[in-house]
Amino acid sequence: MSAFFRVAWLVLRKDLTVEMRSFEIVSTSLFFAVSCVLFFAVAFVQEGRALDGASAGILWIAIAFAGTLALGRTFERERQAETLRALLLAPADRPAIYVGKLAGIVALLAVTEVVLVPLIAYLFQAGFLARPLWMLAVLVSGTLGYCAVGTLFAAMLVRARSRDVLLPILLYPITIPVIIAGVRATAALIEPQPDLEIVRFWLSLLVAYDVVFVTLALWSFEPLMTD
Amino acid sequence: MFAVSPLLIAQAPFESTMGLVQKISYYHMPAAWMFLVAAIVCGVASIRFLFTGSIRHDRVAWGAAELVVLFGALALVTGPLWARKAWGVWWVWDVRLTSSLMGWMVAVAYLLVRKYGGPGSDKLAAGLSLFGMANVPFIYISVNYWRTIHPKTTVIPKLPLEMGVPFWFCTATFLLLFVLLLRMRVRLEEQRARLDALYLALD
Numbered sequence: 001m002s003a004f005f006r007v008a009w010l011v012l013r014k015d016l017t018v019e020m021r022s023f024e025i026v027s028t029s030l031f032f033a034v035s036c037v038l039f040f041a042v043a044f045v046q047e048g049r050a051l052d053g054a055s056a057g058i059l060w061i062a063i064a065f066a067g068t069l070a071l072g073r074t075f076e077r078e079r080q081a082e083t084l085r086a087l088l089l090a091p092a093d094r095p096a097i098y099v100g101k102l103a104g105i106v107a108l109l110a111v112t113e114v115v116l117v118p119l120i121a122y123l124f125q126a127g128f129l130a131r132p133l134w135m136l137a138v139l140v141s142g143t144l145g146y147c148a149v150g151t152l153f154a155a156m157l158v159r160a161r162s163r164d165v166l167l168p169i170l171l172y173p174i175t176i177p178v179i180i181a182g183v184r185a186t187a188a189l190i191e192p193q194p195d196l197e198i199v200r201f202w203l204s205l206l207v208a209y210d211v212v213f214v215t216l217a218l219w220s221f222e223p224l225m226t227d
Numbered sequence: 228m229f230a231v232s233p234l235l236i237a238q239a240p241f242e243s244t245m246g247l248v249q250k251i252s253y254y255h256m257p258a259a260w261m262f263l264v265a266a267i268v269c270g271v272a273s274i275r276f277l278f279t280g281s282i283r284h285d286r287v288a289w290g291a292a293e294l295v296v297l298f299g300a301l302a303l304v305t306g307p308l309w310a311r312k313a314w315g316v317w318w319v320w321d322v323r324l325t326s327s328l329m330g331w332m333v334a335v336a337y338l339l340v341r342k343y344g345g346p347g348s349d350k351l352a353a354g355l356s357l358f359g360m361a362n363v364p365f366i367y368i369s370v371n372y373w374r375t376i377h378p379k380t381t382v383i384p385k386l387p388l389e390m391g392v393p394f395w396f397c398t399a400t401f402l403l404l405f406v407l408l409l410r411m412r413v414r415l416e417e418q419r420a421r422l423d424a425l426y427l428a429l430d
Binding site for chain 1: 277278329332333336339340343344345346347348350351353354355357358359361362365
């Protein structure tokens with residue numbers, strides 16, 4: 001078991017080191033997400049007042065778009081240098097490689113969210129930060145669920161033609177429940193008098209989704225990644 | 228069976244398209260059921276392909292995915308036609324409607340991957356349908372939290388005889404059509420593979 005986590009940690013550390021030296025994924029996906037939010041702000045903020053209930057949706061759309069970009073790039077980098085093959089040839093558990101990759105992408109998206117959440121809260125006068133712990137729980141579980149599916153599909157798509165087009169096509173229908181639950185939980189949370197029962201329901205749905213899809217991905221990563 | 232089912236199809240419309248809007252359900256429900264059956268066949272065949280590597284299961288999954296799109300399109304077109312009259316709107320974000328639409332989208336994505344994915348797309352598509360199957364309960368729970376107005380399937384055993392007969396007749400017809408199309412599609416794929424093998428043997 002400790003060997004499993006050591007491999008996962010090594011993959012994570014490698015990804016973060018590469019990212020620290022280039023800042024490629026963080027800077028591009030962050031810039032992309034911020035420009036998305038600015039588009040929405042231009043469209044939905046009129047005379048200084050934001051549309052009711054738009055902010056939760058905009059936050060999750062921006063996360064989903066930035067996530068697609070980040071997922072595509074992390075594996076594109078592995079493909080260009082043929083390092084994914086080296087990773088798969090290494091005498092390591094395939095699921096451990098998956099866990100390391102997943103942790104890396106969640107970490108990169110977390111950096112994006114640290115900027116996105118205050119930005120949207122500011123532009124749309126949304127009280128994202130009124131209950132920071134709940135918000136953190138919703139963001140973490142939602143991002144994990146989205147990336148759990150995304151990492152698997154992005155890894156499988158490395159060898160496919162037209163992978164940039166196929167990733168969103170595969171990813172978005174599958175992650176609809178995550179986006180529904182994330183948007184509903186966030187929307188319930190930023191009400192002036194939030195109904196924590198509702199937030200708890202959506203949060204537990206998100207956690208259940210995370211558990212099922214991470215398990216499923218760990219189980220199917222091995223047969224899916226064999227040549 | 229191959230010869231009889233087109234005749235059944237030709238007979239079915241006489242029973243079902245007699246004016247009233249409700250009659251559309253003779254086609255809507257069997258189509259929706261076959262949509263479900265095809266989705267289950269596709270998912271099970273994909274899992275078996277993934278873990279046994281047998282190309283036969285892959286062909287079944289591919290054929291079933293095409294039928295998911297076909298019957299799903301039928302159900303998704305006839306449904307709103309009925310809903311426009313019954314509910315006054317074309318579409319509501321209801322459990323069944325949303326999960327059907329998502330299932331249909333996953334099947335379309337499956338076909339897109341098969342067509343444009345290039346080498347290795349068979350495994351990719353199998354993974355997609357595996358995750359698509361796992362997705363259904365989550366969509367169900369998440370949308371069920373909102374209200375549902377779609378009629379329950381419990382009305383079917385209570386159908387009076389004169390409505391029950393054409394209904395079950397249409398269901399049987401759709402089931403036969405489904406089996407026929409699936410077998411034809413799998414055979415087409417087998418023959419194509421054999422032709423490729425022969426072509427390679429010529430060189």
